[in-house]
Amino acid sequence: MTRVSKRTRKIGLNTLALLVGLVTLFPIFYMVSTAFKPATEVYSLTPHLLPAHPTLSNFRTVLNGSALSPAITYWTFLKNSLYVTLSAVVLSAGIALLASIAIARFRFRFRTTYLIMLLIVQMLPQQALVIALFIDYRSWTPLGTSNMLDSLSALILVYTAFALPVTIWMLRNFVAAVPRELEEAAALDGAGPYKIYWKILLPLVAPGLVATSVFAFIFAYNEFVFALTFLSVDTRKFTLPLYVDYFYGRSGANWGAIMAASTLFTIPPMLFFLIARRRMASGLVAGAVKG
Amino acid sequence: MFARRHHLAPYVLVIPSLLAIGILVIWPTIQIFEFSFQNYGLAQLVGTVPKQWIGLSNYSQILHDPEFWLSLRLSLIFAAVAVPLTLITGTLVGLLLNRLGRRMSTFVAGTAMLAWATPAVTASVVFVWLANPDGGVVDWTLSKLPHWLDGGAHWNGYSWTNAPLPAYTLIVLLVLWQSFPFVAVTVLAGLKTVPSELHESARVDGAGPWRIFWRVTYPLLKPIFLVLLLLSIIWDFGVFTQVYIVIGAGNLDEYNLGMYEYQKAVSPPPEYGVASALAFVLTAILLIITVGYVRSSVRQGAVK
Numbered sequence: 001m002t003r004v005s006k007r008t009r010k011i012g013l014n015t016l017a018l019l020v021g022l023v024t025l026f027p028i029f030y031m032v033s034t035a036f037k038p039a040t041e042v043y044s045l046t047p048h049l050l051p052a053h054p055t056l057s058n059f060r061t062v063l064n065g066s067a068l069s070p071a072i073t074y075w076t077f078l079k080n081s082l083y084v085t086l087s088a089v090v091l092s093a094g095i096a097l098l099a100s101i102a103i104a105r106f107r108f109r110f111r112t113t114y115l116i117m118l119l120i121v122q123m124l125p126q127q128a129l130v131i132a133l134f135i136d137y138r139s140w141t142p143l144g145t146s147n148m149l150d151s152l153s154a155l156i157l158v159y160t161a162f163a164l165p166v167t168i169w170m171l172r173n174f175v176a177a178v179p180r181e182l183e184e185a186a187a188l189d190g191a192g193p194y195k196i197y198w199k200i201l202l203p204l205v206a207p208g209l210v211a212t213s214v215f216a217f218i219f220a221y222n223e224f225v226f227a228l229t230f231l232s233v234d235t236r237k238f239t240l241p242l243y244v245d246y247f248y249g250r251s252g253a254n255w256g257a258i259m260a261a262s263t264l265f266t267i268p269p270m271l272f273f274l275i276a277r278r279r280m281a282s283g284l285v286a287g288a289v290k291g
Numbered sequence: 292m293f294a295r296r297h298h299l300a301p302y303v304l305v306i307p308s309l310l311a312i313g314i315l316v317i318w319p320t321i322q323i324f325e326f327s328f329q330n331y332g333l334a335q336l337v338g339t340v341p342k343q344w345i346g347l348s349n350y351s352q353i354l355h356d357p358e359f360w361l362s363l364r365l366s367l368i369f370a371a372v373a374v375p376l377t378l379i380t381g382t383l384v385g386l387l388l389n390r391l392g393r394r395m396s397t398f399v400a401g402t403a404m405l406a407w408a409t410p411a412v413t414a415s416v417v418f419v420w421l422a423n424p425d426g427g428v429v430d431w432t433l434s435k436l437p438h439w440l441d442g443g444a445h446w447n448g449y450s451w452t453n454a455p456l457p458a459y460t461l462i463v464l465l466v467l468w469q470s471f472p473f474v475a476v477t478v479l480a481g482l483k484t485v486p487s488e489l490h491e492s493a494r495v496d497g498a499g500p501w502r503i504f505w506r507v508t509y510p511l512l513k514p515i516f517l518v519l520l521l522l523s524i525i526w527d528f529g530v531f532t533q534v535y536i537v538i539g540a541g542n543l544d545e546y547n548l549g550m551y552e553y554q555k556a557v558s559p560p561p562e563y564g565v566a567s568a569l570a571f572v573l574t575a576i577l578l579i580i581t582v583g584y585v586r587s588s589v590r591q592g593a594v595k
Contacts, residue, residue: 024402095307102304123581125529128570132319161315222410241412273408
């Protein structure tokens with residue numbers, strides 16, 4: 001191998017990096033770009049990177065719901081998605097916090113079995129279990145009249161349960177990182193377990209709760225198979241991923257509007273990802289410095 | 292602390308999670324196994340005809356079903372192509388990120404993060420649009436390539452979703468785009484733990500990057516690579532959303548195992564018994580790989 005100068009190597013590496021970055025970015029860039037194109041440009045035989053005459057009409061079609069008949073606005077689906085997702089996030093965070101305290105703070109019988117169960121359960125294929133869940137929900141009539149299909153509560157329950165293995169697994173590391181001495185000192189001062197739990201442990205694992213909640217949010221907000229199977233009759237109950245798929249299947253290849261809907265759907269998880277990663281990194285660094 | 296006073300505390304604390312996971316994850320798994328031995332169809336679901344135990348006939352039906360073998364083969368080939376491609380690309384990008392300056396590495400990591408954050412539904416719809424025969428950018432680019440790269444007019448209006456090979460080529464690229472960031476970020480995190488003196492001394496000894504990777508980096512990061520390999524196999528073998536959207540219902544010869552199983556359960560007339568047998572086969576294959584994953588996690592002390 002001939003010796004390459006440091007400078008040449010640096011330029012080579014940066015060019016490669018630029019290329020990797022641009023290729024990775026391209027699908028997202030093109031999605032957004034198409035969303036702003038008028039129909040004549042979307043169906044042009046020579047595709048252009050950027051819209052020559054940018055328009056908001058695709059977004060308008062999606063937001064006022066005129067793309068679907070009968071018209072259902074984007075806000076309906078966003079509301080469904082946020083309701084389902086936030087409920088599942090709160091439920092799973094609460095349940096996971098209890099479980100992670102048990103794992104991180106206690107030695108108990110079946111603890112190892114429980115941990116291994118969590119590892120196994122998160123690998124079960126959802127498209128397999130959905131068959132049984134569909135049949136169960138169909139026969140389950142908690143309110144006496146209608147069954148659980150086509151109800152958003154059905155999704156909340158399933159999303160909570162399927163988010164739990166990973167959220168418990170993540171959260172227990174945060175709980176384990178809280179020094180026991182703090183709790184013991186509070187106990188010596190006469191604080192009861194619930195006070196210790198609320199006043200000492202909870203504030204200290206708050207960053208962990210944020211991180212695990214972000215994970216649960218992304219999982220529930222993006223989930224497709226369960227929504228596809230449970231929600232079928234009532235379009236007004238659709239969550240966003242189901243709406244994007246439904247729209248894609250129905251719109252007669254109105255790609256401009258499909259890309260506008262996809263863009264709107266994709267913005268929240270992207271923001272979450274970028275924000276949460278910075279948060280988590282800075283949290284880790286802060287902990288290391290305080291050591 | 293509260294351990295001394297509350298012997299039952301840990302059990303009480305895990306009960307909510309056990310209930311949720313038990314009812315909504317483990318019980319359905321058991322039910323799938325049960326249904327796979329029953330003649331469960333629409334009439335049994337509605338209740339006009341009672342369910343009956345029919346032994347192994349659902350299993351013998353799928354074993355004699357050429358569609359099953361076709362879908363299993365597609366799932367295996369897909370994993371065999373997508374897994375190494377994802378691991379190699381992710382590792383290379385991780386190594387690259389480790390050597391870049393601050394600004395450039397933020398840029399590349401940022402784009403990777405965006406790809407990672409893109410929901411599977413969005414990513415699939417966008418890739419279908421990119422590869423669309425009418426006005427898609429992929430066909431246009433290929434038609435403009437020089438002849439020695441197989442470019443030319445025959446790419447105009449080329450459909451990527453009409454046959455298994457092009458459809459799965461598209462899905463491989465789609466899954467690669469979505470999953471290499473996780474590998475890259477994990478490998479990068481691993482690389483940060485490798486003392487830089489090890490690389491320095493290897494370089495002083497005249498080792499090239501290839502040798503340094505296989506002699507220094509790989510042995511140190513071997514546990515990470517093992518976990519990444521097993522997770523990738525589990526995810527890629529069970530890929531569903533991307534296949535569902537790119538291929539769509541109806542193209543029977545393009546179904547992978549997950550898609551075939553799902554369609555058996557939902558497309559009329561639903562055959563829940565046969566679908567459950569297929570679902571159980573899929574679950575069993577994934578569980579076998581999961582055993583490897585659990586064992587490597589236990590060995591690394593994750594279960595402590």
